[in-house]
Amino acid sequence: xxxxxxxxxxxxxxxxxxxxxxxxxxxxxxxxxxxxxxxxxxxxxxxxxxxxxxxxxxxxxxxxxxxxxxxxxxxxxxxxxxxxxxxxxxxxxxxxxxxxxxxxxxxxxxxxxxxxxxxxxxxxxxxxxxxxxxxxxxxxxxxxxxxxxxxxxxxxxxxxxxxxxxx
Numbered sequence: 001x002x003x004x005x006x007x008x009x010x011x012x013x014x015x016x017x018x019x020x021x022x023x024x025x026x027x028x029x030x031x032x033x034x035x036x037x038x039x040x041x042x043x044x045x046x047x048x049x050x051x052x053x054x055x056x057x058x059x060x061x062x063x064x065x066x067x068x069x070x071x072x073x074x075x076x077x078x079x080x081x082x083x084x085x086x087x088x089x090x091x092x093x094x095x096x097x098x099x100x101x102x103x104x105x106x107x108x109x110x111x112x113x114x115x116x117x118x119x120x121x122x123x124x125x126x127x128x129x130x131x132x133x134x135x136x137x138x139x140x141x142x143x144x145x146x147x148x149x150x151x152x153x154x155x156x157x158x159x160x161x162x163x164x165x166x167x
Contacts, residue, residue, distance in 0.1 A: 001041060008045060019043070029069065038062070048089055053078075057097060065105070068092055070112075077118065085130075088112060088137070094120075098143070105130045107149075113137030113157065120161065121146040135159070 001019040008028035015034040021041045024030070029047030036051045038060040043049060048069030051058060057076040065084025070091060072078075077097030080086070086103035090112035093099075099116035101107055104126040114120060120141040124131040131150035139145055141161035147153055148167050159166075 003041075008047075011047070031069070036060070058094075065103075073097060078116075088114065091115065091137075094118065099141070103131075106132050106134065108134045109137045109139070109157070111137045111157075113139060115140040117142040119143035119146070121148070123148045125150045 001022045001024060003022045005023040008024065008026040011029045013031040017032045017036050019038045019041045023042045023044055025044035027046050030045060031050040033052050034054045036053055036058060042064055043062050043066065044064050048067045050069030051071045053073040053076060058073050059079040061081035063083045066082045066086050068088045072093040073095055075096035078094040079100040081102040083104050085105045086101055087108040089110040092114050094116040096117055098118035099114055099120045102123045105124065105128060107122050107124045120139060122133050124133050125148050127150055129151050132152050132154060133147050133149040134154040135157045138157045139159045143161060144163045145159055145161035146165045153166050
């Protein structure tokens with residue numbers, strides 16, 4: 001997607017998704033089965049974003065909130081920034097790298113949890129009472145786990161890693 005606006009009311013499944021500009025919005029969902037690249041534009045969908053990145057790292061930012069479905073890399077890192085909140089519903093797994101999630105308001109980890117073979121960092125540090133990290137799913141890291149939340153951390157699930165730092 002290189003520009004314009006596309007409203008989606010249902011589910012979209014594609015092997016490859018590239019977005020350099022424009023707006024993909026609506027109540028639908030997006031599933032990418034092989035390769036995801038986003039260097040600009042906005043994902044404004046209210047349904048889940050599910051990605052399997054079969055090669056390399058999965059790195060992108062979005063100027064609105066995101067709901068992540070099943071997101072994984074085969075052999076790379078995951079680094080996602082959302083200007084709004086960030087919610088996971090099912091497992092998110094960085095196989096072969098670090099996992100970094102940054103949101104300018106809450107991060108809500110659903111029952112599917114998060115896993116990484118490398119370090120894991122969750123950051124919600126906007127000076128706001130809504131900048132919390134809520135853990136309803138397990139965090140499992142092969143490296144260090146760092147949780148940074150301006151307004152607090154609600155832990156309802158286990159955290160495992162080499163070192164754990166919650167601030």
